[in-house]
Amino acid sequence: MKEVEREVRAIIKGLIHKRENAMKAGEAANDDLLGILLDSNLREIEEHGGNKTVGMSMDDVIEECKVFYFAGQETTSNTLSWTMVLLAQHQNWQSRAREEVLSIFGNNKPDFDSLNRLKVVTIILYEVLRLYPPGIILTRSTQKETKLGNLTLPAGVQLAMPTTLVHHDPEFWGDDAKDFKPERFAEGVSKATKYQVSYLPFGWGPRICMGQNFALNVAKLAITMILQRFWFELSPSYAHAPAPSLTLRPQHGAHLILHKM
Numbered sequence: 001m002k003e004v005e006r007e008v009r010a011i012i013k014g015l016i017h018k019r020e021n022a023m024k025a026g027e028a029a030n031d032d033l034l035g036i037l038l039d040s041n042l043r044e045i046e047e048h049g050g051n052k053t054v055g056m057s058m059d060d061v062i063e064e065c066k067v068f069y070f071a072g073q074e075t076t077s078n079t080l081s082w083t084m085v086l087l088a089q090h091q092n093w094q095s096r097a098r099e100e101v102l103s104i105f106g107n108n109k110p111d112f113d114s115l116n117r118l119k120v121v122t123i124i125l126y127e128v129l130r131l132y133p134p135g136i137i138l139t140r141s142t143q144k145e146t147k148l149g150n151l152t153l154p155a156g157v158q159l160a161m162p163t164t165l166v167h168h169d170p171e172f173w174g175d176d177a178k179d180f181k182p183e184r185f186a187e188g189v190s191k192a193t194k195y196q197v198s199y200l201p202f203g204w205g206p207r208i209c210m211g212q213n214f215a216l217n218v219a220k221l222a223i224t225m226i227l228q229r230f231w232f233e234l235s236p237s238y239a240h241a242p243a244p245s246l247t248l249r250p251q252h253g254a255h256l257i258l259h260k261m
C-alpha cells in the first residue's frame with residue numbers, strides 16, 4: 001500500500017509541477033480542476049504579499065486531486081455500466097432514450113446546453129442510481145455525545161446508513177421497489193420520494209456530493225454518444241451479480257453485445 005501511495009503521489013506531483021511551470025510561462029488554460037485549484041491558490045498567495053503559508057500546500061493539492069479522482073471516476077463509470085446493463089435488459093427504455101437523443105441531437109455531437117433537454121435519459125439515470133447506487137453505505141462517526149432521534153450516542157460511535165436498503169424499501173418506494181421503473185421519477189425526485197429523505201445516491205446534507213451535476217452531465221453525454229451509435233443487448237455470458245467492492249459493481253463484468261447503428 002505504501003508503495004502504491006508513493007507512486008500515486010509522485011505521479012500527481014509531476015502533473016502539478018508540469019502545470020505550474022506551464023502556468024508561469026503563461027501557457028496553460030485554467031479550465032480544468034487542477035488549473036482552477038492552482039490558479040486560485042497562486043492568487044491567494046499573491047494577495048498576501050507572496051506569503052506561502054497561506055493557501056494550499058503541495059500536500060493539500062495532492063490530496064484534493066486524489067479525492068476528486070477517487071470520488072469521481074469509479075462512481076461515474078459504474079453508473080454508466082449499470083445504465084448499459086439496465087437498458088440492455090429493458091429494450092423499450094433503450095428505444096425511448098434513443099428516440100429522445102436523436103430528436104434533440106440527431107447524429108451531431110451533443111452540446112452541453114442541450115443536455116438539460118434530456119428528460120427520458122435523466123429519469124433513467126435517476127432510476128439506475130436508485131437501484132444500483134455506487135456508494136452503498138454512508139458512514140459517519142460521532143465526535144461528541146450526539147442525540148439522534150430517540151437515541152443518545154456517546155462519542156466514538158461508528159454509524160452506517162445503508163443506501164441500498166433505503167432505495168429498495170417498499171415502505172418508501174412501493175411494492176415495485178425492486179423493479180426498473182424510470183417513470184417513477186417522471187415528476188422529479190421530490191414527488192417520487194413523497195418529499196422524504198429516501199433517495200441518497202449522492203448523499204445528503206452538508207457533505208452531499210459536490211460532483212453530482214458534473215457526474216450526471218458526464219453520464220448523459222456518454223449515454224447520448226453511445227445511443228447515437230449502437231444498440232446493445234446483454235450477452236448470454238452476462239451473470240447478474242451486483243457486488244460491493246468500494247463501489248457497487250457487476251461482479252463478473254457487464255457483458256454486452258453492441259450493434260453498430
Ligand code: HEM
Pocket residue numbers: 067068071072073075076079133134135138139200201202203204206207208209210211212214215216
Ligand atoms: C454517479 C457519480 C457519483 C456518485 C454516485 C457520487 C456519490 C457521492 C456520495 C454518496 C457522496 C457523499 C459521501 C458521504 O456523505 O459520506 C459523495 C461525496 C463527494 N463526491 Fe461524489 N459521487 C459521484 C461523482 C462525483 C464526481 C464526478 C466528483 C468530482 C468530480 C465527486 C466528488 C465528490 C466529493 C469531493 C465528495 C466529498 C464531499 C464532502 O465530503 O464535502 N463525486 N459522492
